[in-house]
Amino acid sequence: xxxxxxxxxxxxxxxxxxxxxxxxxxxxxxxxxxxxxxxxxxxxxxxxxxxxxxxxxxxxxxxxxxxxxxxxxxxxxxxxxxxxxxxxxxxxxxxxxxxxxxxxxxxxxxxxxxxxxxxxxxxxxxxxxxxxxxxxxxxxxxxxxxxxxxxxxxxxxxxxxxxxxxxxxxxxxxxxxxxxxxxxxxxxxxxxxxxxxxxxxxxxxxxxxxxxxxxxxxxxxxxxxxxxxxxxxxxxxxxxxxxxxxxxxxxxxxxxxxxxxxxxxxxxxxxxxxxxxxxxxxxxxxxxxxxxxxxxxxxxxxxxxxxxxxxxxxxxxxxxxxxxxxxxxxxxxxxxxxxxxxx
Amino acid sequence: xxxxxxxxxxxxxxxxxxxxxxxxxxxxxxxxxxxxxxxxxxxxxxxxxxxxxxxxxxxxxxxxxxxxxxxxxxxxxxxxxxxxxxxxxxxxxxxxxxxxxxxxxxxxxxxxxxxxxxxxxxxxxxxxxxxxxxxxxxxxxxxxxxxxxxxxxxxxxxxxxxxxxxxxxxxxxxxxxxxxxxxxxxxxxxxxxxxxxxxxxxxxxxxxxxxxxxxxxxxxxxxxxxxxxxxxxxxxxxxxxxxxxxxxxxxxxxxxxxxxxxxxxxxxxxxxxxxxxxxxxxxxxxxxxxxxxxxxxxxxxxxxxxxxxxxxxxxxxxxxxxxxxxxxxxxxxxxxxxxxxxxxxxxxxxxxxxxxxxxxxxxxxxxxxxxxxxxxxxxxxxxxxxxxxxxxxxxxxxxxxxxxxxxxxxxxxxxxxxxxxxxxxxxxxxxxxxxxxxxxxxxxxxxxxxxxxxxxxxxxxxxxxxxxxxxxxxxxxxxxxxxxxxxxxxxxxxxxxxxxxxxxxxxxxxxxxxxxx
Numbered sequence: 001x002x003x004x005x006x007x008x009x010x011x012x013x014x015x016x017x018x019x020x021x022x023x024x025x026x027x028x029x030x031x032x033x034x035x036x037x038x039x040x041x042x043x044x045x046x047x048x049x050x051x052x053x054x055x056x057x058x059x060x061x062x063x064x065x066x067x068x069x070x071x072x073x074x075x076x077x078x079x080x081x082x083x084x085x086x087x088x089x090x091x092x093x094x095x096x097x098x099x100x101x102x103x104x105x106x107x108x109x110x111x112x113x114x115x116x117x118x119x120x121x122x123x124x125x126x127x128x129x130x131x132x133x134x135x136x137x138x139x140x141x142x143x144x145x146x147x148x149x150x151x152x153x154x155x156x157x158x159x160x161x162x163x164x165x166x167x168x169x170x171x172x173x174x175x176x177x178x179x180x181x182x183x184x185x186x187x188x189x190x191x192x193x194x195x196x197x198x199x200x201x202x203x204x205x206x207x208x209x210x211x212x213x214x215x216x217x218x219x220x221x222x223x224x225x226x227x228x229x230x231x232x233x234x235x236x237x238x239x240x241x242x243x244x245x246x247x248x249x250x251x252x253x254x255x256x257x258x259x260x261x262x263x264x265x266x267x268x269x270x271x272x273x274x275x276x277x278x279x280x281x282x283x284x285x286x287x288x289x290x291x292x293x294x295x296x297x298x299x300x301x302x303x304x305x306x307x308x309x310x311x312x313x314x315x316x317x318x319x320x321x322x323x324x325x326x327x328x329x330x331x332x333x334x335x336x337x338x339x340x341x342x343x
Numbered sequence: 344x345x346x347x348x349x350x351x352x353x354x355x356x357x358x359x360x361x362x363x364x365x366x367x368x369x370x371x372x373x374x375x376x377x378x379x380x381x382x383x384x385x386x387x388x389x390x391x392x393x394x395x396x397x398x399x400x401x402x403x404x405x406x407x408x409x410x411x412x413x414x415x416x417x418x419x420x421x422x423x424x425x426x427x428x429x430x431x432x433x434x435x436x437x438x439x440x441x442x443x444x445x446x447x448x449x450x451x452x453x454x455x456x457x458x459x460x461x462x463x464x465x466x467x468x469x470x471x472x473x474x475x476x477x478x479x480x481x482x483x484x485x486x487x488x489x490x491x492x493x494x495x496x497x498x499x500x501x502x503x504x505x506x507x508x509x510x511x512x513x514x515x516x517x518x519x520x521x522x523x524x525x526x527x528x529x530x531x532x533x534x535x536x537x538x539x540x541x542x543x544x545x546x547x548x549x550x551x552x553x554x555x556x557x558x559x560x561x562x563x564x565x566x567x568x569x570x571x572x573x574x575x576x577x578x579x580x581x582x583x584x585x586x587x588x589x590x591x592x593x594x595x596x597x598x599x600x601x602x603x604x605x606x607x608x609x610x611x612x613x614x615x616x617x618x619x620x621x622x623x624x625x626x627x628x629x630x631x632x633x634x635x636x637x638x639x640x641x642x643x644x645x646x647x648x649x650x651x652x653x654x655x656x657x658x659x660x661x662x663x664x665x666x667x668x669x670x671x672x673x674x675x676x677x678x679x680x681x682x683x684x685x686x687x688x689x690x691x692x693x694x695x696x697x698x699x700x701x702x703x704x705x706x707x708x709x710x711x712x713x714x715x716x717x718x719x720x721x722x723x724x725x726x727x728x729x730x731x732x733x734x735x736x737x738x739x740x741x742x743x744x745x746x747x748x749x750x751x752x753x754x755x756x757x758x759x760x761x762x763x764x765x766x767x768x769x770x771x772x773x774x775x776x777x778x779x780x781x782x783x784x785x786x787x788x789x790x791x792x793x794x795x796x797x798x799x800x801x802x803x804x805x806x807x808x809x810x811x812x813x814x815x816x817x818x819x820x821x822x823x824x825x826x827x828x829x830x831x832x833x834x835x836x837x838x839x840x841x842x843x844x845x846x847x848x849x850x851x852x853x854x855x856x857x858x859x860x
Contacts, residue, residue, distance in 0.1 A: 002669055002700035003678070005685040007449065009784045011770040012690040012711075012718050017777045019725045073723050119726035119778075235731070284730040289744060333745075340762040341363065341599065341739040342612040 019118075023078035025233050029224035030085055030279065036220045037089065040147045040213030043157045044093025047164055051097055052084035055104035063113035079118055083107050086126035089275060090319065091133065092143040094155075094163045094179075099140055103129035123326045124286045127319045134319070146180035146205060147213035153178050183211030184271045184315040187262055196259045211270060218274040225278025237291050239277040241298030242305075243268055249306050267306065271316035276301065280318070286326045293329070293336035300325045352606050352619035355515045356558045356587035360607040362600045364736040365592040366771050368691075370564065372528045375650040375657040380532050382661045383674055385461060389431050389665035390454040390702040392444035393418045396498045401427045403455060409436045412466035414641050417455045427490050429641040430466075431663030434459040445668075445687055445701040447694045454702070457665065468639035474547055482551040482636060483509060489635035490642045490705075495519060495530075495596070495625035496688055498706045501632070504622065508552040511617040516554040517605065518545055520561040520568065520626040521589050523596035524689030527709040529646040530626050532659045534561065534568040537630055538575035544629030545584055547636050552622055557584040559626065560601055562591045593691060594769040598623045600738050612765050627708075647703055649675045653682030653712030662703045668710055669699040681714040690717075691770045725778035733772035733782065739765045743772035743782050750789035755796055763789050 037045040060080040064071050087103050107129030115121040134141050148154045153173055155163065162168045169175065181189065183205050191197065207215045228234045250264030267273065272280075281287060281301045288297040301321045308317025394400040401418035405411060411430040418428045437458040444452035471477050471485055487502025518541065522530045534541060545557040561568050569586060576584050589595055589604050599610050602621060610616055616623050624632075627645065634640045643663055650657035655676030662671055668685070672678060686693040687707055703710075733743035741762050749757040766786050773782045 002667075002698050003685075004698050005696065006683070007695035007697050008684070008718070009781050010686075010690070010692055010694060011774050011783075012684060012686055012693065012695070012713055013774060014716070014718060014720070015722050015779055016775050018722075018779070019728055019777045022728070022730065022777050070723070073725070077725065079728075117726065119728045232732075235735075285728050287729075289729050289731045289734060289742060337742065337761075338734075338740050340612065340741060340765050341603075342609045342614070342765060343762070 019079070020077045022233055023082050025231055026228065026279065027078065027082055027085060029228045029233075030089070030221075032224055033217050033220035033275070034085070034089070036213075036217045037093075040149075040216065041093050041145050042148055042155055042160060044145070044155075044160050044164070045088060047157075047160055048088040048091060048093060048095065048100065049085055051164070052088040052100040052104055053081050055100050056080040056084035056087075056108050059104055059108035060113075063109055063117075067113065067117065069117065074118065077118060080108055080112075083112070083126045083129075086275070086280060087129050090126070090130045090272060092141060092179075093145055094143050094160065095133075095140055096167055097165050099133050099137060102136070103133045105129075106132040119285055121285055122330075123323055124280055124283050127280060127322050127326075131319050131323060134314070142181070142185070143175060143179045144182050144185075145178065150205070150212065151178070151180075180205060182271070182315060183214060184309065187266075188309075188315045191260055197262055198259075214271075215269040218269045221274035221278055225274070225282075228278065228282075234278065234282040235291065235294060237294035238282045238287065238298035238301075241295045242277040242281055242302040243273070245299040245302030246273060246306055249303060253306075253310070261310075267309070271309075272318035273305065276305070276318035276322060281322050281325070286322075286329065288329050288332050288336070290333060290336045290338055292338070293332045296332050296336065297325050297329060300328065348608055349620055352608055352621055353514055355517065355556075355605045355621065356560070356585060358607070359587070359589060360604055362592075362595065362603045362738050363740045364738045364771060365594060365600070366736055366774060367591070368525045368593050370591070371525045371650075372522075372531065375526070375528045375648050375659055376532060378656075378658040380536055380646055380659045380661055381674070383663070383666055383670060385432065385459050385463065386663075386666050386670045387459075388437070388667070389434075389457040389459065389663060390442050390444070390667065391417050391428055391431065391457065391665040392442075392446070392452055392454045392702065392704060393428070393439075394444060394446060394452045395428070395492070395704060396446070396706045400453060403439050403453070405436045405439075405455060407436055407439055410434070410460075411436060411457065412464050414466040414468065414643060416641075417457075428455075428664070429490055429643050430457060431643045431665045432457065432459045433462050433464040433466075443696075443698055443701040445696065445704045445707065449697060454665075465640070470639035471636050474550070474636050477550075479509065479551050479553065482547060485636050486551065486632055489631070489640070491628060491631045491635060492642070492705050493625055494627035494631065494645055494705065494708065495522075496692070496706050496708050498704075501624065501628055504624075505548065505551050507615075508617050508622040512620060513552045513554045513617065513622045514556065514620040515622075516545060516549050516552065516557040517601065517616070517621055517623045518557060518559040518626050518629055519596060519598070519601055519623055520559055520565070521591070521596040521601060522562070522708075523591060523593045524691050524693075524709075525593075526650050526711050527648050527689050528650070529648045529659055529708050531565055531568055532648075533627055533630060533646055534565070535571050538571040539578070540630040540633050541572070541626050542575045542579050542581075542584060543637065544631070544633035546579075546581065547632050548622070548624060548629060549583075551632075554622065555583060558605065559584065559586050560589050560605060561586060562595075563588040564591055593771070594738055594767070597738065597767055597769065599767065612762070642705065645703070645705060645707065647671060647707050648709040648711075650709065651682075651686075651712040652714040652717055653679050653684070655679050662707075664703055664705055666703045667699065668696070668701050668703065671703065671710055672699060672712070678712060679714065681716070682712045683715045684713045684718050686711040686713065691774070692768065722779040724780055727776075727778055727780060730777060732775040732777070736771040736775050738769060738771065739767055741766060743786075746789065747780060747782055747785055750785050750792075753792075755793060758789055759793060763793060766790070 064074050107125035111123050111125040111128035112121045159170050246267050247264045250267040253261040254263050288294045304321035305317040404416045404419045412433045415430045435458045438456040441451040442454040483505050491501040492498040520530050602616050631642045646659050647662045648659050649671050685696045727744050746761050768783050770783050
């Protein structure tokens with residue numbers, strides 16, 4: 001008797017990996033930095049992540065429904081959650097709740113789904129959301145906190161909730177009293193008012209290379225990124241090109257005029273450079289696909305970041321740099337195709 | 344000093360090189376290597392497909408009811424003038440009918456059905472007695488008439504390959520023993536058990552194409568093979584055959600990848616190893632050549648690995664072409680519980696069969712039965728996230744995700760430009776894709792579309808040529824007519840002169856007559 005079998009196309013193997021597994025590994029790699037963030041700046045980041053994730057999931061579900069896509073399959077890919085986490089890590093821990101709402105609206109609805117959903121977005125959704133709120137609500141976006149260790153009035157979880165949802169601070173405190181400029185901002189204003197970098201660095205917000213606390217978060221981003229490299233979730237090209245270009249250009253500037261230029265290490269360990277290098281510029285969807293393309297992409301992000309930090313209107317420029325390079329990615333891809341075997 | 348590719352190609356195997364991408368897969372070969380190769384008992388019926396993996400269906404060379412002996416031709420190609428398939432045993436042709444034929448299309452095809460008489464009696468065999476002194480052309484003729492094809496799975500006719508090779512000029516024969524797909528062990532077992540036959544086949548092939556050296560490529564994990572082959576080489580007393588161990592990285596056994604590993608050279612797109620003076624043959628093909636030349640036996644059987652978690656006792660079998668797969672499975676203890684997929688070939692490039700009534704064909708290096716746990720449960724396809732893993736593993740250095748995009752959007756010029764024709768369908772990209780996009784299926788579809796377009800373009804070109812020729816002809820005819828009219832007119836003009844002359848003559852006659860009257 002002959003036996004019948006179901007047929008299917010080759011290769012005949014169980015799935016090697018899945019999109020959701022890839023996303024989950026990236027989220028997992030962010031955990032140490034998130035923990036460090038909470039350690040240095042209080043529980044605000046955790047509230048912001050929860051908030052952004054909730055909004056992101058809501059918008060994602062809404063858009064999937066509107067586009068008649070399978071809800072469970074796409075909600076289960078964790079891409080919206082990852083976008084939310086990256087966004088939350090970019091905004092001040094005490095930013096009002098509607099910052100997340102607006103940020104996620106632009107990230108998920110406009111940057112992601114109106115461009116065709118997962119895999120089709122030209123721009124990194126988290127960065128679109130972040131840049132929209134950064135430009136639209138500059139006041140709310142500067143409410144950064146000093147590290148808990150040097151904060152005069154560290155806030156607890158309840159007080160953080162109150163601050164985020166109602167804008168109310170504990171009696172006796174004002175926003176001016178508890179917030180503090182970020183190290184990059186501090187340098188910028190200090191140098192602008194005629195001080196030398198070394199003088200600006202006298203402020204307690206600085207650590208060994210970058211900002212106090214910030215540099216440790218940067219370390220944890222780098223560690224998480226190294227793990228992603230080891231897991232082959234990302235390739236080394238973007239982070240290395242980005243960090244190397246920032247370091248080399250920063251070094252040149254610093255060597256020519258150390259008085260008004262921060263040290264290259266300070267550049268590397270400040271602001272969003274590490275998270276950008278390992279977690280945002282490496283976004284495969286909005287980045288380049290060939291290795292040479294990735295090198296150009298990473299170097300481009302690094303150079304534009306430095307240019308914005310030096311001459312632009314914002315203390316950090318990683319988000320803008322990434323969005324600008326997102327635009328260039330298809331063109332770079334077209335001109336960096338690898339040589340096909342035998343051609 | 345710059346060395347030419349041809350000179351570099353001469354140094355096959357002196358230094359090993361890398362190829363781009365590839366996968367390190369779990370071998371899963373040991374389970375089928377524990378028992379020596381065993382012959383399958385006689386089947387009740389043999390189904391020899393007239394359509395093999397590639398090319399057109401052959402014409403049946405026998406008729407229903409005819410008695411055949413083992414090795415008698417069953418089908419042939421008129422335009423090749425060569426025998427293509429031969430009777431796997433002696434018996435009666437009981438039918439020539441549609442039957443599952445192990446073709447990737449999954450359709451049925453015409454098969455010659457043989458009812459064995461149980462004697463397994465060979466036809467009159469005509470070996471070439473002293474092949475060392477024989478004319479190479481005679482050897483090539485024997486290879487062609489023996490129905491030998493590449494037994495690595497591609498089943499390209501060896502007769503054609505050696506003829507082309509002898510015309511192009513070959514310096515080195517590469518025997519491919521690097522069986523890179525998981526599970527398959529038929530070549531490994533062959534090299535362990537019949538090393539002398541492989542060496543003999545290598546020497547005959549070398550003579551048939553005029554090569555001066557042979558390199559046998561085996562995998563670094565095949566310890567027993569190396570020992571067996573080295574011993575056979577030592578016993579044969581010749582010194583122009585070398586063994587080279589290559590690293591097991593799928594698909595290093597692919598012809599282009601293997602040549603790259605052994606020489607560092609890339610076979611130019613659209614070219615063959617013969618362009619570098621190399622001829623690649625599978626080790627099993629070499630034994631088939633040895634048997635055809637020294638014993639006169641055409642290719643009627645092959646070693647098949649029957650393995651996988653869906654088989655109770657995996658092993659290698661020597662099976663006549665045409666044996667129903669169910670017979671092989673029975674001989675291996677039957678299906679294990681949970682057997683879920685029947686595959687002809689390996690897990691990377693093999694194709695699933697819908698029934699075990701399909702017969703063993705010349706391409707059947709492996710019958711793989713996988714269990715539920717081995718295969719991918721139906722995975723929903725997700726959109727491409729451009730992660731680039733596919734490009735990282737592609738041995739042809741293509742950009743599969745961009746090909747996927749251009750094929751789905753019918754951007755055919757773009758698809759061709761991205762090098763779809765250089766895809767070897769190894770399945771590496773498919774394997775690593777986190778979105779479970781059936782890339783290889785899309786690529787096959789894209790290739791057939793491109794081919795159709797090329798044919799249409801060819802048709803359109805010839806239609807255009809016909810049209811232009813017709814236009815030119817019409818113009819020419821028109822001119823010719825014009826010219827004829829002009830000539831006629833001229834002629835008419837002349838004729839009016841004539842009439843004048845006639846009239847004048849009549850007038851003269853009349854006046855003369857009138858004068859008379």
